[in-house]
Amino acid sequence: MLAVLKKEFKTYFITPVGYIFMGLFLLIAGITFVTGNVFSMSEDYANGTLSGLILVFVLAIPLLTMRIYTEEQRQKTEQLLMTAPIPTWQVVLGKFLAASLLFGMTLLVTVIFPILLSFHGRMEWPVIIGSYIGFFLLGCAFTSIGVFVSSLTDSQASAAIITLFLVLITWMIDFISGYMPQSNLSGIIFALVLALFLGLMVYNSSRNLTVSGLVLLAGLLVTGAILLINKEVFTSLITKSLNWFSLTSRFYNFPRGILKLSDLVYYLSFCGFFIYLTSRKIEKKRWS
Amino acid sequence: MIKAENLTKSYGRHLAVDNISFSIEKGEVIGFLGPNGAGKSTTMNMMCGCLAPSEGRITINGIDIMDEPEETRKYVGYLPEQPPLYFEMTVTEYLKFVGELKRVPKKQIKEDIDRIVNLVKIADVKDRLIRNLSKGYKQRVGIAQALMGNPPILVLDEPSVGLDPKQIIEIRNLINELKKDHTLIISSHILPEISAVCDRVLIINKGNIVASDTPENLSKRLTGSNKVYLRIKGEESAVRDALSSVAGAEHISVSPCQEEEALDVTVEAEGDEDIREKVFFALSGGKLPLLQMRPMEMSLEDIFLNLTTVEENA
Numbered sequence: 001m002l003a004v005l006k007k008e009f010k011t012y013f014i015t016p017v018g019y020i021f022m023g024l025f026l027l028i029a030g031i032t033f034v035t036g037n038v039f040s041m042s043e044d045y046a047n048g049t050l051s052g053l054i055l056v057f058v059l060a061i062p063l064l065t066m067r068i069y070t071e072e073q074r075q076k077t078e079q080l081l082m083t084a085p086i087p088t089w090q091v092v093l094g095k096f097l098a099a100s101l102l103f104g105m106t107l108l109v110t111v112i113f114p115i116l117l118s119f120h121g122r123m124e125w126p127v128i129i130g131s132y133i134g135f136f137l138l139g140c141a142f143t144s145i146g147v148f149v150s151s152l153t154d155s156q157a158s159a160a161i162i163t164l165f166l167v168l169i170t171w172m173i174d175f176i177s178g179y180m181p182q183s184n185l186s187g188i189i190f191a192l193v194l195a196l197f198l199g200l201m202v203y204n205s206s207r208n209l210t211v212s213g214l215v216l217l218a219g220l221l222v223t224g225a226i227l228l229i230n231k232e233v234f235t236s237l238i239t240k241s242l243n244w245f246s247l248t249s250r251f252y253n254f255p256r257g258i259l260k261l262s263d264l265v266y267y268l269s270f271c272g273f274f275i276y277l278t279s280r281k282i283e284k285k286r287w288s
Numbered sequence: 289m290i291k292a293e294n295l296t297k298s299y300g301r302h303l304a305v306d307n308i309s310f311s312i313e314k315g316e317v318i319g320f321l322g323p324n325g326a327g328k329s330t331t332m333n334m335m336c337g338c339l340a341p342s343e344g345r346i347t348i349n350g351i352d353i354m355d356e357p358e359e360t361r362k363y364v365g366y367l368p369e370q371p372p373l374y375f376e377m378t379v380t381e382y383l384k385f386v387g388e389l390k391r392v393p394k395k396q397i398k399e400d401i402d403r404i405v406n407l408v409k410i411a412d413v414k415d416r417l418i419r420n421l422s423k424g425y426k427q428r429v430g431i432a433q434a435l436m437g438n439p440p441i442l443v444l445d446e447p448s449v450g451l452d453p454k455q456i457i458e459i460r461n462l463i464n465e466l467k468k469d470h471t472l473i474i475s476s477h478i479l480p481e482i483s484a485v486c487d488r489v490l491i492i493n494k495g496n497i498v499a500s501d502t503p504e505n506l507s508k509r510l511t512g513s514n515k516v517y518l519r520i521k522g523e524e525s526a527v528r529d530a531l532s533s534v535a536g537a538e539h540i541s542v543s544p545c546q547e548e549e550a551l552d553v554t555v556e557a558e559g560d561e562d563i564r565e566k567v568f569f570a571l572s573g574g575k576l577p578l579l580q581m582r583p584m585e586m587s588l589e590d591i592f593l594n595l596t597t598v599e600e601n602a
């Protein structure tokens with residue numbers, strides 16, 4: 001795992017990608033800092049600069065992850081990794097950590113800005129530290145999406161575009177969720193669709209009709225049971241689910257200085273889930 | 289050491305390897321021979337754990353490679369059909385990475401690199417970017433990669449493809465060197481290479497093993513030593529007359545040759561009889577000068593074509 005991490009990290013600086021990412025990120029961070037904090041004489045760093053930066057890494061993360069698996073496929077180096085005496089998930093983890101490390105390092109450089117600000121006013125350090133942690137976790141979650149997407153294709157461009165698209169969607173879930181229908185009926189339909197989707201996914205990975213049928217049935221039964229016991233659950237279920245799923249809505253907890261364990265667990269399991277998906281995807285090639 | 293039992297691989301509907309079994313002893317050098325698309329690379333990929341068999345199993349030292357992939361992969365060094373090279377690294381960086389990936393202890397990585405770089409003769413390019421190496425050198429770096437960690441089994445998929453004749457000989461020497469302390473499995477289209485280095489040849493066609501024997505036995509099995517090649521000066525009819533008087537001579541075929549007024553003739557004898565003396569006297573009796581005579585052994589090329597075309601007719 002460490003070998004892969006080291007190799008990926010080095011590659012960022014052999015190819016220009018690492019420099020471009022750092023340069024782009026720091027440049028825009030600098031601009032937001034100057035306009036958001038310096039010109040406006042604001043000391044509210046967390047809300048001024050950091051929140052504005054989310055958009056930047058929505059745009060920049062695909063840059064970090066687009067080549068991470070596509071290149072292995074294109075250069076046929078995949079076989080080297082697939083015949084190495086280490087499990088696939090460790091290879092994936094190594095790649096993920098390399099991207100996160102680069103991202104984390106770049107983020108660390110921007111700590112200069114609040115330090116500069118602190119000469120001119122009282123800083124709310126807990127808030128800022130909270131923001132940074134949240135920021136890092138959010139970036140890791142986006143990275144894990146990117147790593148997964150790059151394992152799906154052997155073209156860097158499509159990997160970048162699809163990642164950008166997915167990251168944008170997760171980012172916009174907040175806006176979308178407010179406009180979702182709130183009625184009980186829509187909630188029930190949503191639950192049914194979810195059950196159907198789950199059944200299909202199980203079928204897709206296991207090709208076992210009975211098992212997926214049972215999953216679907218279980219989904220229907222649970223929905224029915226909840227309908228009988230407590231109808232209220234279905235009220236604005238879509239919005240609630242989307243909000244729970246939303247990466248960014250959780251992010252806004254951190255600047256408030258609230259480091260909730262559940263949020264931390266959420267982000268980490270999000271990454272874990274995508275690392276798992278990626279390993280599955282790669283393992284599946286052996287069975288093609 | 290390696291055992292494949294009822295190995296089958298199908299890509300969707302397409303059957304690439306069809307129920308083949310073989311076993312390879314420690315220290316053996318095995319050649320996989322077969323036309324394009326025969327299933328050589330697919331078989332090798334399965335042996336190295338890159339592909340999972342659709343059916344059947346492969347064991348290394350008695351351990352099923354699907355049960356303990358991480359353990360069994362340690363024993364195998366693999367050069368895939370396309371050497372898995374990171375073009376943006378230098379040769380040393382690359383070999384170091386491969387060593388770390390294979391979990392070779394740090395100290396041994398350094399020793400391995402020094403040893404291997406000299407063995408495969410890439411010492412003079414070891415600080416150059418892989419991107420800038422010639423095809424032959426890239427191929428050698430690929431072999432070097434397989435050697436990292438000194439695995440007892442080496443699987444080389446067409447190690448000399450695309451190399452010039454001089455380099456092919458060098459690779460052959462290298463393989464003879466590696467033979468001393470490795471079990472080797474090599475696939476190739478270049479038949480002399482296989483017969484020069486292998487103890488045993490598996491001829492694969494359309495996913496099946498059509499023959500498995502030593503190179504010498506294979507050629508004996510297919511011809512026996514009863515075919516004689518002759519070059520004779522004279523008219524075709526006179527030659528035919530003289531030869532047909534030889535008792536036991538059958539299947540006389542005559543073709544023109546590049547020497548003037550001469551003919552290339554092959555004569556096949558019935559059974560195992562040696563007809564060379566009789567042929568000589570018959571020709572001298574007919575005043576037909578004999579320019580050349582040698583018993584014909586089928587080359588591996590002939591065997592190869594023979595077996596694979598026979599298969600085709602079936």
Ligand SMILES: Nc1ncnc2c1ncn2[C@@H]1O[C@H](COP(=O)(O)OP(=O)(O)OP(=O)(O)O)[C@@H](O)[C@H]1O
Nearest residue numbers: 299302303304322323324325326327328329330331
């Ligand atoms: N990934 C794949 N998907 C579908 N079919 C494949 C795949 N890889 C190989 N095949 C098919 O399987 C068969 C065996 O291929 P394989 O590469 O093992 O042949 P080979 O003996 O190595 O040939 P060559 O001498 O050309 O290297 C071929 O018919 C090929 O088209």
Ligand SMILES: [Mg+2]
Nearest residue numbers: 328329330369
């Ligand atoms: Mg091949």
